[in-house]
Amino acid sequence: MQHRTVADLMSHDVVRARRDTPFKEIVELLADNGITAVPVVDELDHPLGVVSEADLLRKCSTRTDPFSRIPKPHLEGPESAAAEAAAEGATAEELMSAPALCAHPEWTVTEAARLMALHHVKRLPVVDEADQLKGIVSRGDLLRIFLRRDDAIRDEITGDVLRRTLNLAPSDVTAEVHEGRVTLGGTVESSSLIPVIERLCRNVDGVVSVSAHIGYRLDASGTAPAGK
Known part of the structure; x- marks a missing residue:
């Protein structure tokens, strides 16, 4: 049997952000490209993390609003400190969820799906043997096998x-x-x-x-x- 691999299903043209990409530019990248997240890479194109819409929305959800009908998310301990720090972030490096969870091109759909389910993520950057970014695979990409x-x-x-x-x-x-x-x-x-x-x-x-x-x-x- 010939199982389809991550390489068969991933998107090869990956929109990237750099460590210093500012908040507003990230929002523009998502809107202009019709995507919901971007990997953040270093100078060698190694994924460092991912900035998603959820990461960006912390900027709004953690703000104090005396007129809000919905209470602020309640977090304690390290989670609270991390959320507050991310909410104050202004660059991709400060906003991203890290480290980046990555797949490899030769992985099967099952392997990629299990990693997504285990860590509750919607997409995985795909890297080669040198850990350089080669693509990105999403839940929707994996579901294409059912077509x-x-x-x-x-x-x-x-x-x-x-x-x-x-x-x-x-x-x-x-x-x-x-x-x-x-x-x-x-x-x-x-x-x-x-x-x-x-x-x-x-x-x-x-x-x-x-x-x-x-x-x-x-x-x-x-x-x-x-x-x-």
């Missing part, structure tokens, strides 16, 4: 998974795909093969779900099902 055509998914399942990987004959297991949902049918020799087929099919890019209606001739102990 694969049903026939492309079916061809990969029947050709790569069932035939070449598992060496099953076309008459053993059939696969139907509708809007990314895979339905498997047929009969295999052993019941132990069914969960393997399901797992491999779920790992195909673009698959939303797998429903297996596969019979078997022998169970895990080598016994035929009752009635056969």
Whole structure:
């Protein structure tokens, strides 16, 4: 199976900010390019952090407003000090969330998605072996694998998974795909093969779900099902 990598999905033309890029210029970069965040890089193009709309909005949300109907966000300890410092920031280096969490071009969608979920971020700068910025990948980029055509998914399942990987004959297991949902049918020799087929099919890019209606001739102990 050929999984799509971060390199296949990332945006290559990355809008960057420098350490000293001022607040207002960052807002203009976001607005002019229709984006919600920019990586901040040093002189060697190494990502140092990311400035997002959320980072910039601290400038408004932490201000004292006696007429506000909404209370100020309540933070304690180091989080409070960091939020106040960021709210007072005037340059990218002072405003950014750091350090930068980065992906690599050869990563799979699963690896990038797990890092995003673990750290609750919406995008990852992508760096090469020298830690230089080569692209940026967002949640939306990763979701593009679910735009694969049903026939492309079916061809990969029947050709790569069932035939070449598992060496099953076309008459053993059939696969139907509708809007990314895979339905498997047929009969295999052993019941132990069914969960393997399901797992491999779920790992195909673009698959939303797998429903297996596969019979078997022998169970895990080598016994035929009752009635056969």
